[in-house]
Amino acid sequence: xxxxxxxxxxxxxxxxxxxxxxxxxxxxxxxxxxxxxxxxxxxxxxxxxxxxxxxxxxxxxxxxxxxxxxxxxxxxxxxxxxxxxxxxxxxxxxxxxxxxxxxxxxxxxxxxxxxxxxxxxxxxxxxxxxxxxxxxxxxxxxxxxxxxxxxxxxxxxxxxxxxxxxxxxxxxxxxxxxxxxxxxxxxxxxxxxxxxxxxxxxxxxxxxxxxxxxxxxxxxxxxxxxxxxxxxxxxxxxxxxxxxxxxxxxxxxxxxxxxxxxxxxxxxxxxxxxxxxxxxxxxxxxxxxxxxxxxxxxxxxxxxxxxxxxxxxxxxxxxxxxxxxxxxxxxxxxxxxxxxxxxxxxxxxxxxxxxxxxxxxxxxxxxxxxxxxxxxxxxxxxxxxx
Numbered sequence: 001x002x003x004x005x006x007x008x009x010x011x012x013x014x015x016x017x018x019x020x021x022x023x024x025x026x027x028x029x030x031x032x033x034x035x036x037x038x039x040x041x042x043x044x045x046x047x048x049x050x051x052x053x054x055x056x057x058x059x060x061x062x063x064x065x066x067x068x069x070x071x072x073x074x075x076x077x078x079x080x081x082x083x084x085x086x087x088x089x090x091x092x093x094x095x096x097x098x099x100x101x102x103x104x105x106x107x108x109x110x111x112x113x114x115x116x117x118x119x120x121x122x123x124x125x126x127x128x129x130x131x132x133x134x135x136x137x138x139x140x141x142x143x144x145x146x147x148x149x150x151x152x153x154x155x156x157x158x159x160x161x162x163x164x165x166x167x168x169x170x171x172x173x174x175x176x177x178x179x180x181x182x183x184x185x186x187x188x189x190x191x192x193x194x195x196x197x198x199x200x201x202x203x204x205x206x207x208x209x210x211x212x213x214x215x216x217x218x219x220x221x222x223x224x225x226x227x228x229x230x231x232x233x234x235x236x237x238x239x240x241x242x243x244x245x246x247x248x249x250x251x252x253x254x255x256x257x258x259x260x261x262x263x264x265x266x267x268x269x270x271x272x273x274x275x276x277x278x279x280x281x282x283x284x285x286x287x288x289x290x291x292x293x294x295x296x297x298x299x300x301x302x303x304x305x306x307x308x309x310x311x312x313x314x315x316x317x318x319x320x321x322x323x324x325x326x327x328x329x330x331x332x333x334x335x336x337x338x339x340x341x342x343x344x345x346x347x348x349x350x351x352x353x354x355x356x357x358x359x360x361x362x363x364x365x366x367x368x369x370x371x372x373x374x375x376x377x378x379x380x381x382x383x384x385x386x
Contacts, residue, residue: 021236070191
């Protein structure tokens, strides 16, 4: 492995970590698309900064692009607060205008420099190691690594100092305000950090990968945990994993590094979306199937409770009168037997004492909807779930 390959992976990992931290709070605040707006609308700030300094490495570009990002957020919120349009519509109105303005400025005045739309949108990590930071003749490594490293360090410090305020303002703005924290200041602070991070990663990885690294790891982590600290850690791990695997995937198929990392992020999110233990599609489908079976069981137990006639309690009654298919009937009977809710004697079904107690509690719950929770009852009575 060459030094350039190592540097590319380090830069990609640093960008992933730097993006995952603000991205987690954007996902929790249901503001995921604002990262897309910022990543595109900062283009005019970059272009204006270049016109002033004629240096793509000037800190002024980061400053002006950050200001443009904050202006984007202000405009989106102002339009949204009018009540005439929703937030997604406001985003769709603001960032295309600002991005188009930047594209026009590039086409008119900067078409002879490395500030083109392809670089802006896609970026190219493969070129990052060639732009070196040299101080007094000493090569300190790629500039991108130092820029994003400093931004990450500042982000970590801010996260440590303002973690409580961020957490409170994210989940309960009213409580944050009552405790003396200004949700507005915290909000615009988060937007500023998001803007700075986006600008810092812009030249190395491009807008598409910045958005992907901000949202996909956080969205995947959100499906796996409800704990904020764990979500932050998982977001960082997912981002770094995707950055490294995506790089080697690009190396293997000889494709765009940014595109490959984004693809890995998409596949990672798809895997979590399908297989997450509690919120995944498969888990949800299984839980819905389980609940349908348990509702059928409860219906059957209530039927037995309300009928003493032998004909009403015959096994075949499930198929003949309740109109259940044989598979469903067998599933319900097996679940009831496993949980010792019923006894079967000569094909006649009767409630056991345990079944009588559970059914009586269920009737009380249905009638009053008080002093009981059906899931707690199931947890107490059911040894086997459907």
